[in-house]
Amino acid sequence: MLKFLRSLYFGKRLFNSLFAISILFLISFWFNPLYSFTWVLAVIILVLTILDIISLYRGRGIKADRSLPEKFSNSDLNSVKISIANNYGFRVYSEVIDEIPVQFQKRDFLKTIPLPAYSSNSFEYELKPLKRGEYTFGKLNIYISTPFKLAKRRFVFNKDQQVKVYPSFIQMKKLDFLALDQKISLHGIKRIRRIGHTMEFEQIKEYVRGDDVRTINWKATAKQGNLMVNQFQDERSQPVYSVIDCGRVMKMPFEGLSLLDYAINSSLAFSNVALKKKDKVGLLSFSNKIGHLQKASSKLSQLNLLMEALYKVDTGFHDTDYSLLYSRVKKHITHRSLLMLYTNFEHMTGLERQLPFLKALAKQHLVVVIFFENTEITKLTGINPSNISESAHQTVAEEFAHNKSLMAKELQRHGIQTILTKPEELSINTINKYLEIKSRGLL
Structure with missing residues (x-):
């Protein structure tokens, strides 16, 4: 039961509906016919919310994974990939909140992705570390809601993944x-x-415009009938x-x-x-x-x-x-x-x-x-x-x-x-x- 309560959340749409119903109850104090209508509306919202919760907890839920590279490159943009698979038989909406390492001081991470029935999706986001060392990713939190968006179910994946940040x-x-x-x-x-000839000899090649005339090999030139030059390497x-x-x-x-x-x-x-x-x-x-x-x-x-x-x-x-x-x-x-x-x-x-x-x-x-x-x-x-x-x-x-x-x-x-x-x-x-x-x- 405790596990169920910890994973259950309610959407803004439900709270907006409750706020509207409370306003209608207040107005019905002066306008009596509105009182019965408001009760009917409240019951409808309650039934839809219960059906929403049942739908979220009856299915096989979702599967998700955070893919990290073997190491991060310091002062560069590094990609993190999130993959989500929807095992429900209906369309759901996912809100992804990844617990990014504290070194980034990024607390507003949120991605909203619609998922059709029995489908999968993925996305990438980038992080730019500015300090070498070990970085720890926390939980990957995904909140799933039906098209009614009255209730949400939280799924938690990939607890405490570590990645090292190396020089660039x-x-x-x-x-x-x-x-x-x-x-x-x-x-x-x-x-x-290039100045001078302190490099090691590499090969003899045919002269092309721009080569140093001081490197002309006259013996090879006489044999080939074309200007040949010595080529050097560092x-x-x-x-x-x-x-x-x-x-x-x-x-x-x-x-x-x-x-x-x-x-x-x-x-x-x-x-x-x-x-x-x-x-x-x-x-x-x-x-x-x-x-x-x-x-x-x-x-x-x-x-x-x-x-x-x-x-x-x-x-x-x-x-x-x-x-x-x-x-x-x-x-x-x-x-x-x-x-x-x-x-x-x-x-x-x-x-x-x-x-x-x-x-x-x-x-x-x-x-x-x-x-x-x-x-x-x-x-x-x-x-x-x-x-x-x-x-x-x-x-x-x-x-x-x-x-x-x-x-x-x-x-x-x-x-x-x-x-x-x-x-x-x-x-x-x-x-x-x-x-x-x-x-x-x-x-």
């Missing part, structure tokens, strides 16, 4: 094509002119590391995503491209202590190892210890490598404190320092101030933006490669820099 593998797949030598044009991706099996600063400077959020998560998503996409280019990729995270060190490798399983490691990377409110980074790199990364260092500097004094360690790293490795534009401050530089307060804010914003440019120039002055980028353009700019370094043979 969707973004990684979107940028996967950049590993190909013949890249199609895309907004934000630039072509890199050097392979070079160690490349994503070095991620997990200190408090990476806690800053932009559009709901922290700088650390932007760096993690970018390093996964960049590592995938580097693996496709036959390089060895590794990972090093650090703050006031070394978090995770994954030695560089070109094995097929390396990308999965990196994804699992990046899933666990987290940031705190500690100051970053670059001296610890230098000592650990010197001890464990003995071969000259490309170090893509994801960090952030908001003031010149912050850069000056860490510059000696960056210079020391640059003597042994090719270091690329990647830090971020403060896009919220940059927006202030483009406004048209209407009062003294806005003018003062704009002046401070311009000073901050100018300091970012000065920091990039200071690093370049000491022979350290830099990327100053907007958070949302991080992956594209990082991969562009990597392709530039490969094409110029800097490593």
Whole structure:
């Protein structure tokens, strides 16, 4: 009996009818003939409600299921599929309320779907997580009503399903094509002119317009009777590391995503491209202590190892210890490598404190320092101030933006490669820099 009462609900149509009947009873106090009519109407509503309840509880009910992907991609839209099968011999109306994980703070989820007799239907909705970790879905509640919509029966399915949110593998797949030598044009991706001949020999091919005339193979040309050129490919099996600063400077959020998560998503996409280019990729995270060190490798399983490691990377409110980074790199990364260092500097004094360690790293490795534009401050530089307060804010914003440019120039002055980028353009700019370094043979 208790189970029956917990599953029984009444629709708005019933409450509206009861409200109308009560009004009619009130009016019948002055207009007596209406009193009998109102009683008849009340009995009809009562009988229809009882028949409605009997219809809902006599049938075999419905079946429903929530289908979740194996894992969610952070900062991307992920699909969740709901399937419903109607086992009643008549048309019903379903109201679907899914208990979405608390991280989304979405409490207004409701889908209404009509279901013909003995039919099934499905729909999908999308969720965009902004934090890595485990997400728990609660109950899938479905309220079924007949065409009268006087009563409802609740069905509960899929209790406590869990899904893990990993770094953005969707973004990684979107940028996967950049590993190909013949890249199609895309907004934000630039072509890199190859300089020098530090690449490995690949083959001899027929000359086409645009090939470097310095690569003409005169012996092969004499044999074939046509201009033939040597074709080179980038050097392979070079160690490349994503070095991620997990200190408090990476806690800053932009559009709901922290700088650390932007760096993690970018390093996964960049590592995938580097693996496709036959390089060895590794990972090093650090703050006031070394978090995770994954030695560089070109094995097929390396990308999965990196994804699992990046899933666990987290940031705190500690100051970053670059001296610890230098000592650990010197001890464990003995071969000259490309170090893509994801960090952030908001003031010149912050850069000056860490510059000696960056210079020391640059003597042994090719270091690329990647830090971020403060896009919220940059927006202030483009406004048209209407009062003294806005003018003062704009002046401070311009000073901050100018300091970012000065920091990039200071690093370049000491022979350290830099990327100053907007958070949302991080992956594209990082991969562009990597392709530039490969094409110029800097490593």
